[in-house]
Amino acid sequence: MTRADAVTRAHAMLRSGEFLSQLDRRVAYQTESQNPDQRDALRAYLIDDLQPAFDKMDFATRLIESPGQKGPYLLAEYHESASAPTVLVYGHGDVVDGMVGEWRDNLDPWRTTQIGNRVYGRGTADNKGQHSINMAALQAVRETRGGKLGFNVKFIIETGEEIGSPDLPQVCESLRDELKADLLLASDGPRLSAERPTLFLGCRGGIRVHLDVNLREGGHHSGNWGGVLANPATILANAIASLVDSHGRLQLEPLKPPRLSNQIRAALADVEVKPTADEPAVSENWGEDGLSAAERLYAWNTLEVLAMSSGNIEKPANAIPGRASAILQLRFVVGTKVDNIAEVIRAHLQARGFSMVEVSATQRFAASRTDFDSPWINWTAESIRKTTGKAPAVLPNFGGSLPNDVFTDILKLPTMWVPHSYPGCSQHAPDEHILLSVTEEALGIMAGLFWDLGELKRPL
Ligand SMILES: [Zn+2]
Structure with missing residues (x-):
C-alpha cells in the first residue's frame, strides 16, 4: 500500500457518499454557541457523534468541561510510538x-x-x-496502513470558537503536557481561492477603537447657531482623517507594522488577490503605497471605519448635532505594538487639536504566526504539491482571526493551517456551503500530509 492508495482512498470517501452522510449527520446538530438554548447540542455533538467516530479509529477520548461554564471540549488521543x-x-x-x-x-440550514x-x-x-475532512483523511491513512497511522495524534475540538474561544487559553494551559506535540496541523477559514491550495501560518489581530465627541445635549438650530457652535461630526471626520487618509493609508507611524521581511515578500510574490465574479472588485488606488494587494492584505495593517453616527440620518434636522461617534478597527500583523493603542491615538489627536475626542479600545484579539524558518512550512507545502501537482499559496497569516496564539504562544507549536473552504463560502x-471539488482535493491533501507524517522517522 502506498501514498497514492491513501489519497485514492480518501477521495473515494467523497465519491461513495460516506463523507457527505457523516457531514449531514453533523450539520443536523444545532450547535449555535451564541444561543443559550442550544447548550445540549454542543455536548451531544461531541458525545454522540465525534466520540464514537474517534473510538472507531482507536483513539482514547475524553470530555473536558469548560472552566467558564461554556461548551465542553473533546480531546481524542492516539499514541503509536x-x-x-x-x-x-x-x-x-x-x-x-x-x-x-x-x-x-x-434551504434548511440544519441538513446538507x-x-x-x-x-x-x-x-x-x-x-x-x-474537521470532518481531517478525520476522514486520518481514517483513510489508517486503513491504508493496515490499522496503523505511523505517527501520534492529539485532536482537540472546542465548542466556543464563535463566541471568541473564551477559555481555550486556560484549557490548553492546564493541558500543556498532555497537548505536547511537534506541530499543529489544522483547518479553518478559506483558501486564497477555490483553485489554489493554501497554507497559512497564523492570523492578524484586531482591536476596536471607539472615538466619541460629546459636546452638548441635543441639537441646536443651524441657522441660529451655525458658525458659533462647534460641530462634533465635523470634528470627528477630521480626527479620523488624521489617522487614515482618503486612500486608506495609515497616517500614524505607531499603527504601522515593522518593515516587511524579504521572506514575507518572497512568499507573497506569487500570491494574487483575485476576487471571483460574485465578489467585489479590488479598489484602485487604495491602501499603502508600494505594496502589492497580497502584501496589503496579509502583511500590513489597516484601520477601518466600521460604523459612525451623528444626528439622525433617516430624518435630518436643520441642527448642529450634540455628539458624534465612530467605531474603528485596526487589523494588525505580528510585531505591531498595540498594548497602549488608545493612549497613542489620544496623544496624537491631542497634538492636533482634537483633545475633545474621547478614545477607548475594546474587543481585542491577538496577532500571531509561525516564523518563516520553521522546517514544517516547506514540508507541508511540498506534501501538498506532491498530492495536487499545484504549488500552494503560503501566507504569513490569513486576513481574519483564529485562536492561533494559543498554539504558538502557550503550546509553543509551529502552526500549519491548511484551509478547505474558499472565499465565496458564505x-x-x-447559504454557507463547501465545494465538492475543493472537498475532494482537500481529502487528498490531508491524506497525503498524514501519510507523509507517518513516513518521518522522527519529528523535523
Ligand atoms: Zn466562524
Missing part, C-alpha cells in the same frame, strides 16, 4: 446562528443540500466540514 512525530489537530464544533428562513430556496458543485448547510465550511451568513 514515542519516537514518531506527534501532531495536534484543532477544530470547532460550534457554529453561528442558523438564520433559518434566510437561505436560498428556503447538494446543488451542483455546492453542499449547503450551517457548519459545512465553518468548521464541521473542515460562512457566518445564509
Whole structure:
C-alpha cells in the first residue's frame, strides 16, 4: 500500500457518499454557541457523534468541561510510538446562528443540500466540514496502513470558537503536557481561492477603537447657531482623517507594522488577490503605497471605519448635532505594538487639536504566526504539491482571526493551517456551503500530509 492508495482512498470517501452522510449527520446538530438554548447540542455533538467516530479509529477520548461554564471540549488521543512525530489537530464544533428562513430556496440550514458543485448547510465550511475532512483523511491513512497511522495524534475540538474561544487559553494551559506535540496541523477559514491550495501560518489581530465627541445635549438650530457652535461630526471626520487618509493609508507611524521581511515578500510574490465574479472588485488606488494587494492584505495593517453616527440620518434636522461617534478597527500583523493603542491615538489627536475626542479600545484579539524558518512550512507545502501537482499559496497569516496564539504562544507549536473552504463560502451568513471539488482535493491533501507524517522517522 502506498501514498497514492491513501489519497485514492480518501477521495473515494467523497465519491461513495460516506463523507457527505457523516457531514449531514453533523450539520443536523444545532450547535449555535451564541444561543443559550442550544447548550445540549454542543455536548451531544461531541458525545454522540465525534466520540464514537474517534473510538472507531482507536483513539482514547475524553470530555473536558469548560472552566467558564461554556461548551465542553473533546480531546481524542492516539499514541503509536514515542519516537514518531506527534501532531495536534484543532477544530470547532460550534457554529453561528442558523438564520433559518434566510437561505436560498428556503434551504434548511440544519441538513446538507447538494446543488451542483455546492453542499449547503450551517457548519459545512465553518468548521464541521473542515474537521470532518481531517478525520476522514486520518481514517483513510489508517486503513491504508493496515490499522496503523505511523505517527501520534492529539485532536482537540472546542465548542466556543464563535463566541471568541473564551477559555481555550486556560484549557490548553492546564493541558500543556498532555497537548505536547511537534506541530499543529489544522483547518479553518478559506483558501486564497477555490483553485489554489493554501497554507497559512497564523492570523492578524484586531482591536476596536471607539472615538466619541460629546459636546452638548441635543441639537441646536443651524441657522441660529451655525458658525458659533462647534460641530462634533465635523470634528470627528477630521480626527479620523488624521489617522487614515482618503486612500486608506495609515497616517500614524505607531499603527504601522515593522518593515516587511524579504521572506514575507518572497512568499507573497506569487500570491494574487483575485476576487471571483460574485465578489467585489479590488479598489484602485487604495491602501499603502508600494505594496502589492497580497502584501496589503496579509502583511500590513489597516484601520477601518466600521460604523459612525451623528444626528439622525433617516430624518435630518436643520441642527448642529450634540455628539458624534465612530467605531474603528485596526487589523494588525505580528510585531505591531498595540498594548497602549488608545493612549497613542489620544496623544496624537491631542497634538492636533482634537483633545475633545474621547478614545477607548475594546474587543481585542491577538496577532500571531509561525516564523518563516520553521522546517514544517516547506514540508507541508511540498506534501501538498506532491498530492495536487499545484504549488500552494503560503501566507504569513490569513486576513481574519483564529485562536492561533494559543498554539504558538502557550503550546509553543509551529502552526500549519491548511484551509478547505474558499472565499465565496458564505460562512457566518445564509447559504454557507463547501465545494465538492475543493472537498475532494482537500481529502487528498490531508491524506497525503498524514501519510507523509507517518513516513518521518522522527519529528523535523
Ligand atoms: Zn466562524
